[in-house]
Amino acid sequence: MALSLGFAAPPLATPRPRRARAAASFRASASPPALDRRRRRPQNAPGDFFVDHRCIDCQTCRWMAPEVFKRVDGKAAVAAQPISEEDRTKALQALLSCPTASIHIEKPAKDILQVQNMFPLPIDTHLLPGVYLCGYHSQDSYGATSYLITHPDGNILVDSPRYTTKLANNIEKLGGARYMFLTHRDDVADHRKWAERLKCERIIHSGDVENVTVDVEWKLTGNGPWTIGAGFELIHTPGHTEWACNWTA
Structure with a gap:
C-alpha cells in the first residue's frame, strides 16, 4: 500500500485548558438524581x-x-x-x-x-460504495459519527466509534481496518481500544495531538494533502479545529 503521509515527530500541541468544575451545590433542586x-x-x-x-x-x-x-x-x-x-x-x-x-x-x-448485526451500515451502495456508517456513537466524542471505508489496499476507520465487541466482530468480517484516521482531537474516543483490537495504525495531524493521542503512530505535518494508497487523500480542513483534516476518494 502506497503511503505518503509526510509525518514527523514535532513538539506536542499544548493541551486545551479544561473548564473548571462548578462549585458543588447542596440544594436538592440543583442536580436531579x-x-x-x-x-x-x-x-x-x-x-x-x-x-x-x-x-x-x-x-x-x-x-x-x-x-x-x-x-x-x-x-x-x-x-x-x-x-x-x-x-x-x-x-x-x-x-x-x-x-x-x-x-x-x-x-x-x-x-x-x-x-446490531446491521452495523457497519452501508450508506449508499450506488453513490458511495464501500462507505459504511459504524453507529455506536461515543459520548467522549460528543456523539460524532464514525465511518468504515473499504479499500483494496486496506480498510480505513474514520474517527472512533464507541468500542463494543459486537461492532469489532462485524468490522473484522468486512476485513478489519489497516488505518484509523482521526480527523481532529475531539473525535478520538476509544481509539486505543480499536487500535489494540484491529492492529490498525492511527493517523492524526500533529497540531491536534493531545495527551490522549501522544502514542498515535502517524502524525501529519504541514498543510498537506497527504495520500494513503490509490485514490484516497487526506486534506487539511481548518475550522472545527485549526488542524482538522478530512478525506476524499
Missing part, C-alpha cells in the same frame, strides 16, 4: 420508545430516524411511535447509536440482535 434523569421526558409521544433526560441534543437519532425523533424543548423526543418495520428498525439503530444511552424501549426488543 441519576435515576430521575433516566426517566421518560414528558415531551415523548405515548408508546414503547422514549428518550430520557440525559439527552445531549447531538442530533444522532433525528437524522437516523427522522420520522420518529424530533427536537422538543432543546432535546430529542419521540414525536411519533414507529409504525412500519422500516421506521422501527431505524429507531432501534438510533437506540444503539445514542452516545448517552438515552433512548429506551418499554418492552424487550426481540429484533435487537438483528439490528
Whole structure:
C-alpha cells in the first residue's frame, strides 16, 4: 500500500485548558438524581420508545430516524411511535447509536440482535460504495459519527466509534481496518481500544495531538494533502479545529 503521509515527530500541541468544575451545590433542586434523569421526558409521544433526560441534543437519532425523533424543548423526543418495520428498525439503530444511552424501549426488543448485526451500515451502495456508517456513537466524542471505508489496499476507520465487541466482530468480517484516521482531537474516543483490537495504525495531524493521542503512530505535518494508497487523500480542513483534516476518494 502506497503511503505518503509526510509525518514527523514535532513538539506536542499544548493541551486545551479544561473548564473548571462548578462549585458543588447542596440544594436538592440543583442536580436531579441519576435515576430521575433516566426517566421518560414528558415531551415523548405515548408508546414503547422514549428518550430520557440525559439527552445531549447531538442530533444522532433525528437524522437516523427522522420520522420518529424530533427536537422538543432543546432535546430529542419521540414525536411519533414507529409504525412500519422500516421506521422501527431505524429507531432501534438510533437506540444503539445514542452516545448517552438515552433512548429506551418499554418492552424487550426481540429484533435487537438483528439490528446490531446491521452495523457497519452501508450508506449508499450506488453513490458511495464501500462507505459504511459504524453507529455506536461515543459520548467522549460528543456523539460524532464514525465511518468504515473499504479499500483494496486496506480498510480505513474514520474517527472512533464507541468500542463494543459486537461492532469489532462485524468490522473484522468486512476485513478489519489497516488505518484509523482521526480527523481532529475531539473525535478520538476509544481509539486505543480499536487500535489494540484491529492492529490498525492511527493517523492524526500533529497540531491536534493531545495527551490522549501522544502514542498515535502517524502524525501529519504541514498543510498537506497527504495520500494513503490509490485514490484516497487526506486534506487539511481548518475550522472545527485549526488542524482538522478530512478525506476524499
